[in-house]
Amino acid sequence: xxxxxxxxxxxxxxxxxxxxxxxxxxxxxxxxxxxxxxxxxxxxxxxxxxxxxxxxxxxxxxxxxxxxxxxxxxxxxxxxxxxxxxxxxxxxxxxxxxxxxxxxxxxxxxxxxxxxxxxxxxxxxxxxxxxxxxxxxxxxxxxxxxxxxxxxxxxxxxxxxxxxxxxxxxxxxxxxxxxxxxxxxxxxxxxxxxxxxxxxxxxxxxxxxxxxxxxxxxxxxxxxxxxxxxxxxxxxxxxxxxxxxxxxxxxxxxxxxxxxxxxxxxxxxxxxxxxxxxxxxxxxxxxxxxxxxxxx
Amino acid sequence: xxxxxxxxxxxxxxxxxxxxxxxxxxxxxxxxxxxxxxxxxxxxxxxxxxxxxxxxxxxxxxxxxxxxxxxxxxxxxxxxxxxxxxxxxxxxxxxxxxxxxxxxxxxxxxxxxxxxxxxxxxxxxxxxxxxxxxxxxxxxxxxxxxxxxxxxxxxxxxxx
Numbered sequence: 292x293x294x295x296x297x298x299x300x301x302x303x304x305x306x307x308x309x310x311x312x313x314x315x316x317x318x319x320x321x322x323x324x325x326x327x328x329x330x331x332x333x334x335x336x337x338x339x340x341x342x343x344x345x346x347x348x349x350x351x352x353x354x355x356x357x358x359x360x361x362x363x364x365x366x367x368x369x370x371x372x373x374x375x376x377x378x379x380x381x382x383x384x385x386x387x388x389x390x391x392x393x394x395x396x397x398x399x400x401x402x403x404x405x406x407x408x409x410x411x412x413x414x415x416x417x418x419x420x421x422x423x424x425x426x427x428x429x430x431x432x433x434x435x436x437x438x439x440x441x442x443x444x445x446x447x448x449x450x451x452x453x454x455x456x457x458x459x460x461x462x463x464x465x466x467x468x469x470x471x472x473x474x475x476x477x478x479x480x481x482x483x484x485x486x487x488x489x490x491x492x493x494x495x496x497x498x499x500x501x502x503x504x505x506x507x508x509x510x511x512x513x514x515x516x517x518x519x520x521x522x523x524x525x526x527x528x529x530x531x532x533x534x535x536x537x538x539x540x541x542x543x544x545x546x547x548x549x550x551x552x553x554x555x556x557x558x559x560x561x562x563x564x565x566x567x568x569x570x571x572x573x574x575x576x577x578x579x580x581x582x583x584x585x586x587x
Numbered sequence: 588x589x590x591x592x593x594x595x596x597x598x599x600x601x602x603x604x605x606x607x608x609x610x611x612x613x614x615x616x617x618x619x620x621x622x623x624x625x626x627x628x629x630x631x632x633x634x635x636x637x638x639x640x641x642x643x644x645x646x647x648x649x650x651x652x653x654x655x656x657x658x659x660x661x662x663x664x665x666x667x668x669x670x671x672x673x674x675x676x677x678x679x680x681x682x683x684x685x686x687x688x689x690x691x692x693x694x695x696x697x698x699x700x701x702x703x704x705x706x707x708x709x710x711x712x713x714x715x716x717x718x719x720x721x722x723x724x725x726x727x728x729x730x731x732x733x734x735x736x737x738x739x740x741x742x743x744x745x746x747x
Contacts (some may be wrong), residue, residue, distance in 0.1 A: 295630075296629065296630025296631050296649070297614070297627055297630055297649075298609075298611065298614065299609040299610075299611055299652075300609070301609065302588045302608070302609060303588070303608055303609065304588070304589065304608065305591065305608030305652070305654050307654070307655070307657075329652070329655070332650055332651065332652065332655075333632055333647075333650055336650045336652070337631045337632060337650065340630060340631065341631060349608065349652075351652075351654070351655055353655065376644070399632070399720060400635065400717075400718075400719045400720020400721070401645055401698065401701070401702075401717055401720060402632075402635060402638050402645040402646050402647050402698070402720055403632055403647065403720060405644040405645060405646050406646050406647065406650065406651070486719075487716070487719050488719045488720050
């Protein structure tokens with residue numbers, strides 16, 4: 292069947308709650324039905340047009356004031372409906388969380404970023420999601436709220452596979468929390484794509500903490516090379532506690548490229564992804580190390 | 588499907604309409620309000636031709652449900668000129684021959700005005716980065732970038 296993207300053909304009931312409580316009651320009421328949350332809609336509407344994703348109820352959460360906030364006092368707390376373009380404008384994001392800033396900036400183009408949200412990027416659970424590697428690297432967590440109560444889950448554990456997360460039918464992601472980062476730390480994001488606005492062939496974030504010339508702690512997170520963004524844990528352990536040098540970084544990068552499990556698809560091949568991963572990990576560690584005040 | 592009553596301002600005029608939950612903003616703008624400057628290109632957020640400003644920010648009207656613009660302020664290309672007087676960005680596009688087939692032009696101009704509001708003096712790289720989601724298949728980017736540069740602070744056009 293040919294897809295017609297000019298219209299949205301399927302029918303559904305549209306509800307726009309004005310309070311969080313109202314939204315949670317709706318989710319509870321319809322938990323056995325098919326319900327979708329509409330925030331930015333930049334992934335959801337495309338899927339509803341092109342891959343026949345069906346829903347009976349569409350709940351627009353953009354009119355809920357409780358979800359529209361940014362707190363920068365301790366770490367970062369960002370409400371669920373804050374568009375990506377507003378996150379990239381936060382001074383603290385630019386200064387202290389450069390991997391997140393670069394990850395968000397790399398996504399699509401301004402019109403999409405004016406609509407799309409961070410929880411949307413997380414919940415859509417694409418292996419190529421650009422916000423996810425930085426969030427995993429920064430140990431970020433999502434807050435899930437339902438009528439039953441609330442819980443927080445690390446972004447790393449929240450996404451479980453392609454389009455799969457641990458969210459329950461009656462739960463709503465209300466915010467993303469990113470912990471305060473260590474003073475002597477550095478981070479960076481990089482991405483390979485055909486053109487700038489494109490989906491990643493591969494993306495990655497590196498976070499590391501420095502003590503004189505030793506890497507005290509680190510995270511190397513790669514996206515688009517497995518069913519979800521993954522940490523190159525063996526590579527991390529090679530780097531952790533060691534004196535950082537170019538030859539060590541070479542070794543770490545090689546190990547990281549051996550740990551990933553990429554596939555051949557329309558965007559790239561296993562061979563290319565494996566090879567470029569090594570180069571990208573090497574370059575990104577160097578940038579993060581420099582940002583942490585380290586020298587090579 | 589239950590029809591929804593929405594009220595919004597478009598190009599300075601208040602409108603109230605009855606829409607279906609699955610009506611897309613692009614179709615309401617083009618088919619109900621007859622403002623055909625906004626174009627349907629790809630329908631999946633790749634081309635940018637359907638860009639309109641909602642509360643001053645560029646967004647894609649092909650991925651926006653009409654129901655969600657209740658209470659919002661929309662600007663389309665038709666809202667930029669004041670009567671017979673073109674907007675400086677429109678004049679700059681004409682003066683720099685930044686229009687070939689014209690299909691991407693409305694969205695380019697709207698995106699460019701939003702850029703200069705945010706950053707009145709952008710570099711060439713910043714301009715190219717900001718319009719990277721607006722695809723011109725005639726590939727007239729050089730003239731488009733020049734037109735936008737001429738509207739920036741210190742450019743030859745009247746500032747915005």
